Amino acid sequence: MRLHSSSLHSSLRDPVLGSIGFLNEVMSRYPEAISFAPGAPHPDTFEDIDTERYVDRFIDYLVQTGRSPEQARRLLLEYGPSRGIINGIVADALRRDHGIDAPENTLVMTVGAQEAMLLVLRALFRSAEGVLAVANPCFVGIIGAARLLDIDVIPVDETDAGIDLDGLERTCRSSRENGRPVRALYVAPDFSNPGAAHMSLGGRRKLLDLAEREGFLVIEDNAYGFTAAAGAELPPLKALDTARSVIHIGTFAKVAFPGARVGYVIADQPIGSSSGGTLLADELAAVKSMVTVNTSPLCQAVIGGMLLEHGGSVIELSRRKSEIYQRNLTCLVDALDRHLGDGSHPGIRWNRPCGGFFVRIHLPVPVDTALLEVSAAKYGVLWTPMRQFYLxxxxxxxxxxxxxxxxxxxxxxxxxxxTAFLSEEVERRWDSGGIG
Amino acid sequence: MRLHSSSLHSSLRDPVLGSIGFLNEVMSRYPEAISFAPGAPHPDTFEDIDTERYVDRFIDYLVQTGRSPEQARRLLLEYGPSRGIINGIVADALRRDHGIDAPENTLVMTVGAQEAMLLVLRALFRSAEGVLAVANPCFVGIIGAARLLDIDVIPVDETDAGIDLDGLERTCRSSRENGRPVRALYVAPDFSNPGAAHMSLGGRRKLLDLAEREGFLVIEDNAYGFTAAAGAELPPLKALDTARSVIHIGTFAKVAFPGARVGYVIADQPIGSSSGGTLLADELAAVKSMVTVNTSPLCQAVIGGMLLEHGGSVIELSRRKSEIYQRNLTCLVDALDRHLGDGSHPGIRWNRPCGGFFVRIHLPVPVDTALLEVSAAKYGVLWTPMRQFYLxxxxxxxxxxxxxxxxxxxxxxxxxxxTAFLSEEVERRWDSGGIG
Known part of the structure; x- marks a missing residue:
């Protein structure tokens, strides 16, 4: 049976869903190029990984906490609770490392942060009611998840200092007047992908005030918080959240390794009017039972054992990785400053974040896939056009x-x-008016 | 922030999403009861499992097929392609074991069969266009996934011989006349959960003819095919599918172990009019990139190594498990025949399937959770009310x-x-008219 693409769900024609595939395809065609495109982990972060040892460590922990060795072993092989089996270990780590006081029953372990986003959006949004506000530029994963669920997304500008709070307030007002109130805001206050924005402590507090005043939830993505340069660490929104406005999403893809596919979501919002009711986390676990049933307990055991081996601390677990990424970011910004910052490239500028994986460069010409092809083919260097991150x-x-x-x-x-590419292709074309 | 349950997605108020939680809750309150409730794997199937050995086996395979040991090791730790990394091994097994000739590029590896269902439904259904027909009774996982995506579901009766084809044809006609044509049918032709239906070869061919004539896709769930009694094996619908009408979903939860959370979907339907276009599998991989990004390569390695250790054959991998489940099913049916089949229980009857995990019992009284509580508390035996499987x-x-x-x-x-429960509670109440 041949299917017409117009008969498939509309999200499948959204460029967001094809964005990752496109980058992989370009990279595969230019294997010798130096690629600044993927936000993949550094190979050195895999050196010491010993998944067998972590599993053994987690089984030891299960035995110490009352299970027989056979029960412990079987826990890793069977189905398990949708909400997860390492929630307590993760909750302890978040309390110790980040000051997030989230009881175990407010956590759901997920197949990476991506599944957490999908679960949260599904639970919070009813068809044609409410909109999702997102930082603009924005991580494609949240936009893609919203597209899958037919949730309307509205952009709010983000600067290096984070989301524009005045703009957000205006958006809340106009959305409410249009009968489609902002139900939730997606934001990564610590070195967002791709903007590398970093919200100040004051900005964080103002955002939480606004959320409470306007009645929207904040979906906080904390994937890159661990990369903060020394002294630049700030408490996550969830640690400052006294009104239960924040749903906090995290992943072990960067602080441990991506192949485990383990993330989590904290959702301590009470549902309904009675005091004995459920929490949003309970609802997310129910949604998860119809998405992936449960997160692989084997993978959870690997991550759980890894955490235990590092004293139950995400900061200890990620210390060496954080150093690698800080070193790399400093190298990148220094190199840009040295090669392009001598005043002879007036149309080109870039940001200098103090954490995260990403630097943005503004060019005097439009940046599209044709330009990327030139960069790859003639200069052997790959990067990502930013337009795919903007609404x-x-x-x-x-x-x-x-x-x-x-x-x-x-x-x-x-x-x-x-630098060669920018000098010879971009600036020359700009000077000659060849690309406008 | 307190959330009103009416402000959350409608699926959260659907009993289907709470069904698994309810059973777990009852089981936890009666730990001493004998539970016929869960379709969980037999503990003996875990005895020989050695996940470390399987991972090593898979790494050996990667090295033999051209990767360096370090590349092989890293493949398991990094992100990977959304479509998976063991597709070729699985495709070979399905060709050898089941006569399904599905090229590697038609497969997507998923987080169990559940994610496969969600991906397929998301890709195939546009809001308010088309309906999903399902066998009635039906696996709750497909109904739950449809609810999450606001897809309307229409039941078609299923007997022991499988889906009622005349009823299906009538449903197709009336749905078309209502402007909401049947877009796809979900069916498990080999020992469905919970009906244990088994379609004849003739019935399978007629279903495929009907699908082609009426223009709907068939979503085939093959979770229990491996439990067929000797001589009862029939080719899956996908092996008979010459018109690419069938999307085939499988899982390693039962033939390997559930904790790996590895399943797959075959979707070889071409998209669009050109010959160089994409396949539905490509679209499913794109959807997956926004649901879970990719299936844990570590878990895929465990399953891949397990398959390789069994000569790349699912039949070899599942042989011992198949024997255990056939033995158990025979025991159950024999016990029912001996205890309840002496003619003194005229209001009670049951089916005698030749495969699968499940037997259904018809009672002369309504079966609800109150009756389950009596069975658990007074008689120490648990089971599942069937109403949750019916629309x-x-x-x-x-x-x-x-x-x-x-x-x-x-x-x-x-x-x-x-038998004691049925004799003392059900039949007595029925006789006395206490429950009508």
Whole structure:
């Protein structure tokens, strides 16, 4: 049976769903290129990983806490509760490391942060009621999940200092007047992907005040918080949240390793009017039972054992990784400053974040896939056009560089190639008016 | 922030989403009861499992097929392609074991069969266009996934011989006339959960003819095919599908172990009019990138290694499990025949399937949770009310027994307790007109 693409769900024609595939395809065609495209983990972060040892460590823990060795072993092989089996270990780590006081029953373990986003959006949104506000530029995963569920998304500008709070307030007002109130805001206050925005403590408090006043929930994504440069660490929104406005999403993809596919969501919002009611976490677990049933207990055991081996601390678990990513980010920004910051490239500018994987470069010309092809084919350097992260045209002149998985010498060489590309292709074309 | 349950997605108020939680809750309150409720794997099927060895086996395979040991190891730890990394091994097994000739690029590996269902439904259904026909009674997982996506579900009666084809044809006609044509049918032709229906070869061919004539897709769930008694094996619909009408969903939860959370979907339907277009599998992989990104490569490695260790054959992998479940099913049916089949229980009847995990019992009284509480508290035996599997009232007088995870002596004792319960509570009440 041949299917017409118009008969399939509308999300399938959204470029967001194809964005990752496109980047992989370009990378596969230019295997020798230096790629600043993927936000993949650095290979050094895999060196010490020993999944067998972590599983054994977790089984030991289960035995110490009252199970027989056979029961412990079987827990990893059977189905398990939709909400997860390492919730207590994760809750303890978040309390200790981040000051998030989330009881175990407010957590649901998920198949990465992506599933957590889908669960949260599904639970919170009814068809044609309410809209999701997102930082603009925005992580494609949340937009993609919203598209799958036919949830309308409305952009709110994000600067280096985080989401524009005045703009958000205006958006809340106009959305309410249009009968489609902002139900939730998606934001990554700590080094967002791709914007690398970092909200100040004051900004965080103001955002929470606004959420309470306007009655929207804040979906906080904390994937990159661990990369903060020393002294730049700030408490996550959830640690400041006294009104239960924040749903906090995290992942072990970066602080442990992506192949485990383990993330989590904290959702301590009470449902209904009675004091004996359920929590949003209970509802998310029910939704999850119809999405993936449960997160692989084997994978949860790997992550649980890994955490236990590091004293139950995410900060300890991620310390070396954090150092690698801080080193790389410094290398990248330094190289850009040295190669492009001598005043001879007036149309080109970039941000200098203090954490995260990403730097954005503004060019004087539109940045599209044709330009990427030139960069890849003639200069051997890959990057990501920013327009795929924007819900409007604001990113059309930007590209994103990721420094996560390269070594310092490759970053240096990559920036050298990028400089040649920008000088010879972009600035020349701009000067001659060839690209407007 | 307190949330009103009426402000959450409507699926959260559907009893289907709470059904698994309810059973777990009852089981936890009666830990000493013999439970025929869960379709969980038999503990003996876990005995030989050695996940470390399987991972090593898969890494050996990767090295033999051209990767360096370090590349192989990293493949298991990194992100990976949304469509999966063991597709070729699984495709070979399905060709060899089941005569399903599905090229590797038509497969997507998923987080169990549940995610496969969600992906397929999301891709195929647009809001308010088309309906999903399902066998009635029906696996709750497909109904739950449809509810999450606001997809309307229409029941088609299923007998022991499978879906009622005349009823299906009538449903197609009336749905078309109502402007909401049947877009797809969900069916498990080999020992469905909970009906244990088994379609004949002729019935399978007629269903495929009807699908082609009426223009609907068939979503085939093959979770229990491996439990067929010797001689009762029939080719899956996908092996008979010459018109690409069938989307085939499978899981390794039963033939390997559930904790891996690995399933798959075959979707070889071409999209669009050109010959160089995409396949439905490509679209499912794109949807998956926004649901779970990818299936844990570590878990895929465990399953891949397990398959390789069994000569790349699902039949070899599941042989011992198949024997255990056939033994248990025979024990259960024999025990029912001995204890309840002497003619003194005229209001009670049951089916005698030749595969699967489940037997249904028809009672002369309504079967509800109150009756389950009596059975659990006074007689120490648990089962599942069938009404949760029906979209209408047809199952109100039925209960489901699962034989999968008990040993023969427990099955015997369980049926003894069940007989006491039925004799003393159900038949007495029926005789006295106490329950109507």
């Amino acid at each position: 409007d045209q604001a990113g059309d002149h930007q590209l994103r560089l990721s420094c996560s998985y390269l070594d310092p010498e490759r970053i240096e060489e990559g920036v050298r190639r990028l | 209408d009232q047809a199952g109100d007088h039925q209960l489901r027994l699962s034989c999968s995870y008990l040993d023969p002596e427990r099955i015997e004792e369980g049926v003894r307790r069940l």
